[in-house]
Amino acid sequence: MLQRLFPLAHTVSRQMFWLQSLLVVLLLSAMAFLHYYNDGRTWLLADESRRHAREQQQLGDTVSRLGDLHNRLILLVEEQEAEQLSPSDIVRRKLSLQQALNQLTQDTLALGEQTRQSPALAKLVREIQADLMRYHTQASNLLQLLPSETEAAEEQALIISRQVTQDMEKLRKLARQQREKSIRHFEADLQETLHTGHQLQNILLGLLLAALALIGWRMHRIGRQLQQTEALLVALGHGDTSVVPPQGDALFQPIFKALRRFRELLISQQALLASSEAQQHKLESMVDERTAHLQQANRQLEDEIRQRQQAEKRRRLYEMVFEHTEDAVIITTPDTHIVAANPSYQMMTGMTLDELCGKRPPIARSGHHDRQFYQQLWTQLSSAGRWRGEIVNRHTDGSLVHALLTINAATEPDGSVTHYVGILSDITQLKLAENQLRRLAYYDPLTALPNRVLLKDRLTHEIDIAREEKRSFATMLLDLDRFKYVNDTLGHKAGDELLMDVAERLRGTVRLEDTVARLSGDEFCIILRDCTPSQVARTADAIVTVLNLPFRLEARDAEVGASIGIAMFPGDGENSENLMKNADAAMYQAKALGRNRYCFFEPAIEARLRGEMELFSQLRHAIEEQQFVLHYQPIIPLGDGLGSYGEALLRWPGGGSQASPGVFIPFAEQHGLIEGIGDFVLEAACRFVATSVEQGQPQSISINLSARQLAMSDLPERLAQAVSQHGIPASAIELELTESSLIQNLEAISVTLTRLRQAGFRIAIDDFGAGYSSLNYLVELPVDKVKIDQRFIWSLFNSPRNQAVVKAILSLARTIGIQTVAEGVETAEQLAFLQAHGCHYVQGYYLARPMSQQDFLTFQQLGPANVTPAG
Numbered sequence: 001m002l003q004r005l006f007p008l009a010h011t012v013s014r015q016m017f018w019l020q021s022l023l024v025v026l027l028l029s030a031m032a033f034l035h036y037y038n039d040g041r042t043w044l045l046a047d048e049s050r051r052h053a054r055e056q057q058q059l060g061d062t063v064s065r066l067g068d069l070h071n072r073l074i075l076l077v078e079e080q081e082a083e084q085l086s087p088s089d090i091v092r093r094k095l096s097l098q099q100a101l102n103q104l105t106q107d108t109l110a111l112g113e114q115t116r117q118s119p120a121l122a123k124l125v126r127e128i129q130a131d132l133m134r135y136h137t138q139a140s141n142l143l144q145l146l147p148s149e150t151e152a153a154e155e156q157a158l159i160i161s162r163q164v165t166q167d168m169e170k171l172r173k174l175a176r177q178q179r180e181k182s183i184r185h186f187e188a189d190l191q192e193t194l195h196t197g198h199q200l201q202n203i204l205l206g207l208l209l210a211a212l213a214l215i216g217w218r219m220h221r222i223g224r225q226l227q228q229t230e231a232l233l234v235a236l237g238h239g240d241t242s243v244v245p246p247q248g249d250a251l252f253q254p255i256f257k258a259l260r261r262f263r264e265l266l267i268s269q270q271a272l273l274a275s276s277e278a279q280q281h282k283l284e285s286m287v288d289e290r291t292a293h294l295q296q297a298n299r300q301l302e303d304e305i306r307q308r309q310q311a312e313k314r315r316r317l318y319e320m321v322f323e324h325t326e327d328a329v330i331i332t333t334p335d336t337h338i339v340a341a342n343p344s345y346q347m348m349t350g351m352t353l354d355e356l357c358g359k360r361p362p363i364a365r366s367g368h369h370d371r372q373f374y375q376q377l378w379t380q381l382s383s384a385g386r387w388r389g390e391i392v393n394r395h396t397d398g399s400l401v402h403a404l405l406t407i408n409a410a411t412e413p414d415g416s417v418t419h420y421v422g423i424l425s426d427i428t429q430l431k432l433a434e435n436q437l438r439r440l441a442y443y444d445p446l447t448a449l450p451n452r453v454l455l456k457d458r459l460t461h462e463i464d465i466a467r468e469e470k471r472s473f474a475t476m477l478l479d480l481d482r483f484k485y486v487n488d489t490l491g492h493k494a495g496d497e498l499l500m501d502v503a504e505r506l507r508g509t510v511r512l513e514d515t516v517a518r519l520s521g522d523e524f525c526i527i528l529r530d531c532t533p534s535q536v537a538r539t540a541d542a543i544v545t546v547l548n549l550p551f552r553l554e555a556r557d558a559e560v561g562a563s564i565g566i567a568m569f570p571g572d573g574e575n576s577e578n579l580m581k582n583a584d585a586a587m588y589q590a591k592a593l594g595r596n597r598y599c600f601f602e603p604a605i606e607a608r609l610r611g612e613m614e615l616f617s618q619l620r621h622a623i624e625e626q627q628f629v630l631h632y633q634p635i636i637p638l639g640d641g642l643g644s645y646g647e648a649l650l651r652w653p654g655g656g657s658q659a660s661p662g663v664f665i666p667f668a669e670q671h672g673l674i675e676g677i678g679d680f681v682l683e684a685a686c687r688f689v690a691t692s693v694e695q696g697q698p699q700s701i702s703i704n705l706s707a708r709q710l711a712m713s714d715l716p717e718r719l720a721q722a723v724s725q726h727g728i729p730a731s732a733i734e735l736e737l738t739e740s741s742l743i744q745n746l747e748a749i750s751v752t753l754t755r756l757r758q759a760g761f762r763i764a765i766d767d768f769g770a771g772y773s774s775l776n777y778l779v780e781l782p783v784d785k786v787k788i789d790q791r792f793i794w795s796l797f798n799s800p801r802n803q804a805v806v807k808a809i810l811s812l813a814r815t816i817g818i819q820t821v822a823e824g825v826e827t828a829e830q831l832a833f834l835q836a837h838g839c840h841y842v843q844g845y846y847l848a849r850p851m852s853q854q855d856f857l858t859f860q861q862l863g864p865a866n867v868t869p870a871g
Contacts, residue, residue: 023215072093073139108129108132135160139160322342328425329421330356330422332361334420337359362393389404391403401428403428404427406423406424447499447518449503458517462529463579467574472570473568473569474536474568476526477565477586478563478564480561481591481595490555493554499518509543511529526543543562544598563587564587564599565582565584566586567579586599616667616671618655619667622654628681629651630650633849634860635647635841636843636848638835639840647702647703648681648684648702669708682703682722683722686728687726693728698732702734702736707741710749719733737763737765742777750781757784763783767823785840793834806833811837823843
């Protein structure tokens, strides 16, 4: 029956396919017809529109040509009357006008073709043609009158002008009527096209609705028959034979017949099934009984097979682990003869399995374990059945192999030992890494000397021994004096080479039992064991001597010195911290005394360092809290056209005994605090100049720059930013540089000073004449002013040489165009001498002492002419 269902389904599907295809064809045909119909009408309308456009263009051209021809004719008459043309020009232009007139007449005759469908337009065209023919005749006559009969030509031109005006109006009327006719014709054609399209759409829509209704009726009938078939199949599938298939239509008749035969077959099968159920029950009971016996036997067999498989899997797993584990594994008899060894153990010892089996493990060949080690191993293994520890094996190539060994005893249920199993983990690389880390942790990588950590450990150990044995030893701190110069000039590679040579010389100078360590950079420490101060002095003197010898480096030879500080145990400290601190204090004392020497620690050194630490703390606090003030000392001009200004001088009101600038300013330079002080001076001076400008009394101020400030690469930018923030010109600030700050790097300083001059600042050299290269500064540096050192002014009349030096400075400065300032003027004689020899400015207590900001402004208001010497 099912075989009959498939042809039926195929037939139904085919009918549905053809119905859908018919609907698609109808839709496509309707769309194509409407498309082509609309395209045809659109083409016709476009063609009609183009034709009307051409007619409009032709009429426009006719009007334009008529107007142009008339203008040319009138112009010819006017120029002839004005006698502006020669006879040949008149003939030539008459010939050109006659040709244009003939061509216009011919084109006008063609206008009748375009108006054949409109009688009104045709009549208007005929009138225009008649007028143009008359215009042709009159214009020809006019041309004949020229050039002889000018007055008749003018009258004829006037008549022609009136006629041309009428003709052009008729042409414009014709163009308007033609355009209106074209628009009406286009609208009528468009309306007709839309009406026809709507009619066609209605017809096609009716046809489509009829087709859809027919297809829907057919699909509904097929669907109803399919629902009946589905209901019959479901009922028969559930064994319901009471349903009877209907007759159906011709399409579904074969399937309903097949369902009726299937129903009859199902009834017969149900009867046959009922007769065989009893026999089936009997067979099932016999099968169940036999199956129970077979299942029990099968379970027993499966259990046995599973146990054997698991045992085999465990054996293969143990073999795989034994063969492939990275740890070395050996198995020995109770008397320690090897019976098995995995490949890792063979690789660890360099021996094959045949060479190992039957022999004892080669642990004893390394020579690293004594008899006591083996005794402890066997004692623990016998008592606990397990031992774990580190051993050293020796490979057949002679190398040592460090391993972590674990030995376990394999026993029977009664406790007797059958085998020993040893597992060894190779830790050779780990040991090497530990040794390397230990070396990195306790030794300097460059010089291989003990570092600070190991030094502290040895120093503590040495203190314990010395305290126990009631003896003394020395702690020496050593710092290279010119190492930074070598690094800066020759490079860090040369510096490293120098440090290694220093380490070798120190090791060669002290004893083997002494300790030489490198703390950091160019700082070393030496522990001299069991020695007296005299012995320490001899050793320190030898170290100073040997380090004064030249060092032959790869780049070039270099010379350095060493400053050494010595602290003795127990007199200078009983712990490592005090010994190191006091040795460091003694080393700084050696540097303060001129370097390249050694000093023993003394209590006075500690007191001085304590005072320096206190001053450092107070000075840093003063910088943070802005506890400084500026006083200003006037600088008085001696010549006409020069304005007075002042030098900013720093004061520390809360400094106590350390308040003198000669004390705390050099200290700040030495200990890295001068930059903060310099920033304060710059800010305060700029603020004072800005305040003086606001009060209508603008001032110029001179401030001092330290060597550290001058070495800053961004100094010009910082100074320019400071004056910009306060809105003052850079020329209001003069920068004073001491000669000691210029000897570091003259080329780099020259570049910095040039940038400052370009920014607008004025440059002055302070304490001029005290240095060995003063004249070189005047040549090499962009300087505006020099301030003669006050020591020359104080002793001006004590020695003719001093007067000669001052005269030479004033003469040289005047020759090269640099202004001069004399500092320290304290007598009228000094002032008279300086004024007589052309000094530009003077400064000193004779004229004015440093004063507060307000007093300085009052002093400046009085002017130099009203100034009386200060008392």
